[in-house]
Amino acid sequence: MKLTPQQLEQFDREGYLFFPGLFTREETKVLNDAVPELYARREAYNVREKGSDAVRTNFAAHLYSEPFARLARHPRMVQPVVELFGEDVYMHQFKINGKMAFEGDVWQWHQDYGTWLNDDMMPTERAMNVAIFLDDVNEFNGPLMFIPGSHKRGVVDAKHDLSTTSYPLWVVNNELVSKLVERAGGKEGGIVSPQGPAGSMILFHSCLVHASSSNLSPWNRVSVYLSLCAVSNHIRRHKRPEYIAHRDFAPIACLPDDCLLKDYPVDLPWKNGMPASALATSPEPLDQIKEAA
Numbered sequence: 001m002k003l004t005p006q007q008l009e010q011f012d013r014e015g016y017l018f019f020p021g022l023f024t025r026e027e028t029k030v031l032n033d034a035v036p037e038l039y040a041r042r043e044a045y046n047v048r049e050k051g052s053d054a055v056r057t058n059f060a061a062h063l064y065s066e067p068f069a070r071l072a073r074h075p076r077m078v079q080p081v082v083e084l085f086g087e088d089v090y091m092h093q094f095k096i097n098g099k100m101a102f103e104g105d106v107w108q109w110h111q112d113y114g115t116w117l118n119d120d121m122m123p124t125e126r127a128m129n130v131a132i133f134l135d136d137v138n139e140f141n142g143p144l145m146f147i148p149g150s151h152k153r154g155v156v157d158a159k160h161d162l163s164t165t166s167y168p169l170w171v172v173n174n175e176l177v178s179k180l181v182e183r184a185g186g187k188e189g190g191i192v193s194p195q196g197p198a199g200s201m202i203l204f205h206s207c208l209v210h211a212s213s214s215n216l217s218p219w220n221r222v223s224v225y226l227s228l229c230a231v232s233n234h235i236r237r238h239k240r241p242e243y244i245a246h247r248d249f250a251p252i253a254c255l256p257d258d259c260l261l262k263d264y265p266v267d268l269p270w271k272n273g274m275p276a277s278a279l280a281t282s283p284e285p286l287d288q289i290k291e292a293a
């Protein structure tokens with residue numbers, strides 16, 4: 001899938017591109033059908049909502065689930081990002097966010113690159129977020145919200161929030177959010193929320209400020225979030241476990257376009273469980289560890 005000059009210009013200006021219905025119902029069904037069994041597992045890689053059994057986010061499914069391993073190599077998702085960066089990419093993070101009916105909690109306003117810089121020592125913002133809807137997303141089930149153009153500000157001030165939700169996040173304060181929204185057009189487009197059928201895809205810049213509200217509707221809003229990082233921009237520290245911030249910097253090799261509907265073989269290194277090394281962490285940058293060894 002090649003991006004047009006208009007799409008490249010729009011991405012630069014707004015910080016995101018929306019592709020409604022990019023994957024078919026048949027393709028997303030293969031993925032969605034695999035989710036309940038993954039969410040039922042009592043593993044560290046399933047983070048549940050505060051005070052509830054509903055899964056908020058599942059990490060690294062592409063390492064132990066065949067349908068998601070195929071999605072992680074899908075050319076419709078990977079190729080536009082390779083084109084934008086002019087370089088191969090590797091998988092930095094892979095999440096299946098639940099935002100389950102009646103249970104899904106908020107995601108505060110934040111930028112992803114702030115976390116990748118502060119925690120993982122990712123050198124620059126050459127990493128892209130991709131969201132793929134596994135359920136229809138509407139105004140009621142907690143759609144993702146963006147402040148268009150906010151990526152132009154680079155990394156903004158953020159506070160590490162360890163208590164509001166079950167997942168720690170570097171969050172942007174309300175005063176700055178208000179200013180950014182005003183600058184983006186206030187009530188006229190200062191916040192946007194792409195909505196559409198299951199199978200829709202969003203590409204968004206790693207510095208774009210985003211959030212989502214809770215899901216009080218009777219409809220799940222399961223979405224996959226993949227973070228693709230330019231290979232030369234790989235992280236320099238393993239402060240977070242490997243199931244959250246990946247350590248395999250090999251370029252993604254794409255499968256054919258029909259890979260969600262055909263059984264192409266894929267490697268599943270964590271099929272029989274996560275290795276103990278995936279939980280090991282270190283506050284030291286990688287080059288210092290190598291020098292000390």
Ligand code: SIN
Nearest residue numbers: 097107144211212225
């Ligand atoms: C995220 O920002 O990582 C998740 C947001 C959402 O699932 O709504």
Ligand code: MN
Nearest residue numbers: 110111112210
């Ligand atoms: Mn995010």
